[in-house]
Every structure is written in C-alpha cells, then in structure tokens.
Amino acid sequence: MKVREIGQLIRMRPVELDAARRRLARCHDIHELRTRARRLIPRPVFDYVDGGADEELSIRANREAFTRWRFVPRALVDVSAPDTSARVLDRALPLPLVLGPTGFTRMVHPAGEIGVARAAERSGLPYTLSTMATTSIEDLAAATDPDRWFQLYILKDSGLNSELVDRAAACGYRVLVVTIDTAVAGHRSRDQRNGLIIPPELTARSIASIASRPGYWIRMLRSPAIVFANFAAGHPSMTIEEIIALFSPAITWDDIAALRERWTGKLVIKGPLGAADAARAVGAGADGVQLSNHGGRQLDRAVPPADLITEVRDAAGPGLSVLVDSGIRHGADIATAIALGADACVIGRAYLYGLMAGGEPGVDKALDLLTTQFRRTLQLLGVTSVAELRKHGHELLTRVHPDIA
Ligand SMILES: Cc1cc2nc3c(=O)[nH]c(=O)nc-3n(C[C@H](O)[C@H](O)[C@H](O)COP(=O)(O)O)c2cc1C
Numbered sequence: 041m042k043v044r045e046i047g048q049l050i051r052m053r054p055v056e057l058d059a060a061r062r063r064l065a066r067c068h069d070i071h072e073l074r075t076r077a078r079r080l081i082p083r084p085v086f087d088y089v090d091g092g093a094d095e096e097l098s099i100r101a102n103r104e105a106f107t108r109w110r111f112v113p114r115a116l117v118d119v120s121a122p123d124t125s126a127r128v129l130d131r132a133l134p135l136p137l138v139l140g141p142t143g144f145t146r147m148v149h150p151a152g153e154i155g156v157a158r159a160a161e162r163s164g165l166p167y168t169l170s171t172m173a174t175t176s177i178e179d180l181a182a183a184t185d186p187d188r189w190f191q192l193y194i195l196k197d198s199g200l201n202s203e204l205v206d207r208a209a210a211c212g213y214r215v216l217v218v219t220i221d222t223a224v225a226g227h228r229s230r231d232q233r234n235g236l237i238i239p240p241e242l243t244a245r246s247i248a249s250i251a252s253r254p255g256y257w258i259r260m261l262r263s264p265a266i267v268f269a270n271f272a273a274g275h276p277s278m279t280i281e282e283i284i285a286l287f288s289p290a291i292t293w294d295d296i297a298a299l300r301e302r303w304t305g306k307l308v309i310k311g312p313l314g315a316a317d318a319a320r321a322v323g324a325g326a327d328g329v330q331l332s333n334h335g336g337r338q339l340d341r342a343v344p345p346a347d348l349i350t351e352v353r354d355a356a357g358p359g360l361s362v363l364v365d366s367g368i369r370h371g372a373d374i375a376t377a378i379a380l381g382a383d384a385c386v387i388g389r390a391y392l393y394g395l396m397a398g399g400e401p402g403v404d405k406a407l408d409l410l411t412t413q414f415r416r417t418l419q420l421l422g423v424t425s426v427a428e429l430r431k432h433g434h435e436l437l438t439r440v441h442p443d444i445a
Contacts, residue, residue: 300325
C-alpha cells in the first residue's frame with residue numbers, strides 16, 4: 041500500500057497549536073483538570089485549593105455522599121431534547137448550577153475573579169464573589185455581567201459589614217450569601233505544613249519552586265499585586281488563621297435578622313444546616329440555604345451536605361430554596377442532588393481546578409464538562425427535564441452500602 045493510499049484511510053485531526061488549549065483538550069473530566077493543575081501550580085497554592093481541615097475526612101466523605109448512590113433508569117422514554125434548565129431563586133438558569141465564592145482567586149491565576157465570572161456569564165450561570173476576593177465588588181461589576189451574587193463573612197467590625205452589603209446592593213448583586221461556618225479557622229494541615237501566607241511572599245522555598253513551575257511565576261510577576269480588594273486599608277501578608285480571625289465568632293440568628301432588614305434582595309445562609317436550623321432560617325426570613333461544610337475546610341467530620349438534603353427539604357417545605365455544595369465533581373452529582381430534593385448545586389474546587397489548569401478557558405472547560413455530563417445523565421436516566429428529576433427523584437435512586445461505594 042502506498043503512502044497516498046494510507047492517507048486516504050486515515051483522516052488527520054487538525055493540530056491545536058496553542059499549548060494551553062491542547063492541554064485542556066486532553067482533560068475529559070474534572071479529575072483530569074485537577075491532575076493537570078497539580079503539575080502546573082506550585083505546591084502551596086495547589087494545596088490551598090485542594091486541601092481541607094485536619095485529616096481531610098470530610099473531603100472524602102463529601103465525595104462518598106454522592107458516589108454511594110446508584111441510578112435506576114426509566115426505560116423507553118423519548119429523551120431526544122432534555123430540558124436541563126431550572127429556576128433558582130426566581131431566575132431561569134440553563135442548568136441548576138452556581139459558581140460559589142472562593143477567596144484569593146487571583147493567587148491561583150491572574151485571570152482571577154473576573155475570568156471566572158466571565159466564564160459563568162458565557163454559560164449563563166450565577167457567580168458568587170467572596171468577601172475575601174482579590175477583585176473588588178465594584179471592579180467585578182464593571183467588568184462582567186453574570187447573575188452576580190455576593191458572599192458575606194460577618195466581620196468583627198460591624199460598620200464594615202453594612203458597608204459591604206450596601207456596596208453589593210449598589211452594584212446590582214442579586215443574592216446575598218451569608219457564610220456561618222467560620223467562627224474560627226479550620227485546621228488546614230497542608231497550609232500549615234507549607235507555611236502558606238496570603239498574599240504570598242517570596243521565600244527561599246518559593247524561589248525554589250520558580251524553577252519547577254516557571255509559567256505560574258511569570259504570570260504572577262507580570263500581574264497586579266494580590267490584595268484584599270474589598271477593603272480600603274492595605275493588609276500585610278497573613279496566614280489563613282489570621283484572616284479568619286477578622287470574622288466574628290459571635291454571630292447569632294439576630295445578625296441574620298439584621299441583615300434581612302438591610303438587604304432587600306434574596307438572602308441565602310451557607311453552612312452545615314440540619315433540619316432544625318433550616319426551619320429557623322425560614323423563620324429568619326432567608327430565601328434559601330446553601331448546605332455546605334466549606335468543602336471540608338472547616339469542621340473536619342462535619343456531615344456531608346448531600347446527606348442533609350432530604351431532611352432539610354422535608355423540614356423546610358417547598359418555599360425554601362435548597363442549594364448544596366461540597367464534593368461536586370461530575371454532572372451525575374448534580375443529578376443526584378436534584379433527585380434528592382435540592383434546587384441547585386454550587387461548585388468551588390471544580391472551577392478552580394479548571395482555572396489552575398488553563399486560566400479562563402479552563403473554567404469554560406470545567407463548566408462545559410459538568411453541563412455535558414448532566415445532560416447525558418438525564419438522557420441515560422430516561423428523564424426529560426429537571427422538574428421531572430425532582431418529582432420522581434426517589435424512584436430513580438438506590439443507595440449502595442457505604443463500604444462498596
Ligand atoms: C480555595 C477555596 C477558597 C474558598 N473561599 C471561600 C470564601 O471566601 N467564602 C466562602 O463562603 N466559602 C469559601 N470556600 C468554600 C466554597 O464556597 C464551597 O463551600 C466549597 O468549595 C465547596 O466544596 P467543593 O470545593 O468540594 O466544591 C472556599 C473554597 C475553596 C476551595
């Protein structure tokens with residue numbers, strides 16, 4: 041056989057010349073984005089994202105709370121045009137998914153909060169800006185126009201809390217998410233071992249990492265300094281513990297009531313809430329709860345939020361929006377959460393792995409993967425819409441024994 045004849049049999053794929061895009065094209069799920077990120081990002085920064093508290097039992101349990109479920113598909117349903125859209129806090133979304141708040145995003149990649157929010161906007165999904173963002177409330181609003189949510193850490197300085205909330209309202213943020221699980225810092229073992237401080241300072245160890253991760257350092261040295269952008273005063277570099285010490289450990293339901301008075305938009309409480317607390321959240325005027333154990337970064341051994349969905353839904357009734365985060369790495373996790381009674385899922389690390397692996401296009405990639413996986417899961421389940429998934433959820437799931445999950 042001649043070379044020309046072989047050429048007719050084998051069709052060559054166009055070669056992707058951009059190295060970053062080529063790397064992303066080789067990632068077929070969120071786990072592969074994570075692996076890629078670990079190769080590209082210096083250890084202390086990767087560990088800041090990837091790590092959790094103490095023995096990291098919650099991180100593992102968060103995954104198991106999803107993977108211990110098995111689907112029971114319905115046969116012979118026309119699934120040629122599944123409707124993946126959902127209403128979340130009175131807004132129609134193409135997918136029941138929200139990008140959650142993560143602090144110091146520009147330390148991970150200079151595309152930072154704006155890059156992530158732009159990717160969210162392209163996918164039609166909400167983006168939550170953290171109190172501890174490295175882009176200010178105003179700068180994010182000026183640069184992008186996704187459905188904007190703002191996450192509040194209630195600070196010891198109560199004047200600052202009102203100021204942050206008023207600034208978010210003035211800039212058109214629609215939802216206020218109040219995080220309630222940071223009375224003190226979780227014991228982040230990896231950060232302590234790595235001596236992480238934020239913003240990072242060049243030390244002998246970080247200089248050594250320049251040689252092995254030059255791309256990261258070149259990007260960082262070319263981009264504006266990392267600052268706590270929502271605060272006027274300059275802050276020196278701090279450990280995670282010093283940062284979390286700025287937050288009030290004395291917050292109670294009275295603080296939620298005061299915020300409810302001040303904030304006229306939708307109000308969501310984010311933390312490890314059980315049935316009784318969810319009922320109190322309704323009483324305090326919250327529109328939603330975001331069941332969360334902070335991705336296993338605060339109280340290690342805190343119950344996986346996925347395990348709370350059913351009881352919270354039953355206790356709070358249909359009026360409360362139930363969001364869930366911690367451990368979502370696949371579209372099938374989103375389908376499981378909805379089938380258990382959640383209205384939407386929220387992601388943290390899943391998009392940060394994309395950001396570390398490939399900047400803003402990496403976040404697009406993470407969102408594309410989750411969207412495609414969710415749609416395919418609905419189709420293979422024999423479900424034609426998110427509403428149907430919610431309605432018949434318990435018939436579509438069976439729980440396998442935790443030991444074999
Ligand atoms: C690097 C990082 C920074 C985070 N920063 C914040 C934050 O500033 N405010 C907050 O409420 N939660 C923060 N979280 C928690 C996330 O909002 C979310 O609860 C968690 O990431 C969900 O778990 P997952 O990462 O397994 O998706 C952070 C999480 C990570 C991984």
